[in-house]
Amino acid sequence: MPYNFNGKNVFITGGSTGIGLETAIKFAKLGAKKVFITGRNESTLKAAKELIGDSAEIIIADVGTINGIKTMVEAVAASGEKLDVVFANAGIAENNSFGATSSDEFDKTFDINVKGVFFTVQELLPYTLDGASVILTASVVSNKGMPNLSLYNASKAAVRSFARSFSNDLKARKIRVNALSPGVTITPIMQNGLKMDAAAIEGFKQYVAQAAPSGRAATPDEIADVVLFLASDGASYVNGIELSVDGGLAQV
Numbered sequence: 001m002p003y004n005f006n007g008k009n010v011f012i013t014g015g016s017t018g019i020g021l022e023t024a025i026k027f028a029k030l031g032a033k034k035v036f037i038t039g040r041n042e043s044t045l046k047a048a049k050e051l052i053g054d055s056a057e058i059i060i061a062d063v064g065t066i067n068g069i070k071t072m073v074e075a076v077a078a079s080g081e082k083l084d085v086v087f088a089n090a091g092i093a094e095n096n097s098f099g100a101t102s103s104d105e106f107d108k109t110f111d112i113n114v115k116g117v118f119f120t121v122q123e124l125l126p127y128t129l130d131g132a133s134v135i136l137t138a139s140v141v142s143n144k145g146m147p148n149l150s151l152y153n154a155s156k157a158a159v160r161s162f163a164r165s166f167s168n169d170l171k172a173r174k175i176r177v178n179a180l181s182p183g184v185t186i187t188p189i190m191q192n193g194l195k196m197d198a199a200a201i202e203g204f205k206q207y208v209a210q211a212a213p214s215g216r217a218a219t220p221d222e223i224a225d226v227v228l229f230l231a232s233d234g235a236s237y238v239n240g241i242e243l244s245v246d247g248g249l250a251q252v
Ligand SMILES: NC(=O)c1ccc[n+]([C@@H]2O[C@H](COP(=O)([O-])OP(=O)(O)OC[C@H]3O[C@@H](n4cnc5c(N)ncnc54)[C@H](OP(=O)(O)O)[C@@H]3O)[C@@H](O)[C@H]2O)c1
Pocket: 013, 014, 015, 016, 017, 018, 019, 020, 038, 039, 040, 041, 042, 044, 061, 062, 063, 064, 089, 090, 091, 092, 093, 112, 137, 138, 139, 140, 181, 182, 183, 184, 185, 186, 187, 188, 189, 190, 192
């Protein structure tokens, strides 16, 4: 792998499992000085730290609340470090039935997936270096109308939009902001959020195998590699984009 993150500080929301965890492991292996990872579940975060190593610093915080955002910012401030990379990745995917969706369901998805991303990036700005790379996890669903996922789909469309606006808003500081949109990636979100059992996950994999030119779902490792690219100097002229990493699923 061509990248080198020696001495860099990386902040990853939702770094305890799935895409965020794989990304944290890679940054640590490639020399990052400090890899902050956040999540709500303490034991999952501790298990992740074991995998990442000494550079990992865990922060227990809910990005869907302003208090949680404050906890994250205070931890970075206390470390005395400034951030080279901010990966606003935490998110949930839950089905909602249009026609019977409650206000609480709406708020939950938008608080975590939209408000959480907005305030993570905004409140960390004083601790983010000029020239840093900010990466937002959107999803290919932002361009799709996947049934029973209208809240999730719309939340990710908002995240994609933030990459456009933030990249302009942060122009003077030369901070690049890009959205990364994974396609179907096998992570705990399938069980935890979408409540899929083993048979449903197998069925989903078979659907992707026939629908995507790549003929299979992604591994979190394959998404993490693209985060590294966006964070690297190799992406120095990549700004404001949505980079789909979906095996072609939403491209054809
Ligand atoms: N897997 C896919 O097919 C796919 C496709 C497109 C986009 N994505 C996006 O990729 C991102 C990562 O998902 P994943 O697939 O890697 O799923 P995952 O394994 O479930 O990871 C989600 C991470 O976010 C954290 N998280 C969730 N809600 C949080 C909250 N309120 N506050 C703080 N942390 C929170 C989780 O930890 P805790 O639960 O402990 O808080 C976990 O670390 C999400 O934004 C998801 O929407 C996934």
